[in-house]
Amino acid sequence: MPIIEDAAGGVTGEPHRADPDLSDTVDKSTTHVASPEPLLDLSVTYPVPGVCVVQVVGELDMLTAPQLTKCLVEELSASPPHLVLDMQAVPFIGSAGLYALFKASELAQARGSVLHLAGMDQRAVSRELTVAGLLPYFRTYPTLEQALSALTG
Secondary structure, three states: OOOEEOOOOOEEOOOOOOOHHHHOOOOOOOOOOOOOOOOEEEEEEEEEOOEEEEEEEEOEOOOOHHHHHHHHHHHHOOOOOEEEEEEEEOOOEOHHHHHHHHHHHHHHHHOOOEEEEEOOOOHHHHHHHHHOOOHHHOEEEOOHHHHHHHHHO
């Protein structure tokens, strides 16, 4: 059957059919593949009273931002005085990640908490926050150690 282009620019014609002689040689048993490494790893600690630290490891994009948002909503529900996001191990942050951080900042403020960003010596994060004009919404620190030192003074 010839290939015909329809009015929308699509292609019509008969679908490709497998060679009947080859279909009997295909193994149809179920194969279990190990799940891939998680795209985002979050760990929560309370190093000192009143300070919650969420360490973020991985890329923050449209696939992983909902996971971060869920974690932050959960932690902010307890209204800790300070929530520190350690962004040191974030090699990429997309617009969905930036939006998640901004919404978390608003939620923290509504709950009486202060959201801090540590690991800002990581250019991938600090540059994107600067370009997006979001840096003023956060208290930032080059490292987690510096953030904790400032908060425990």
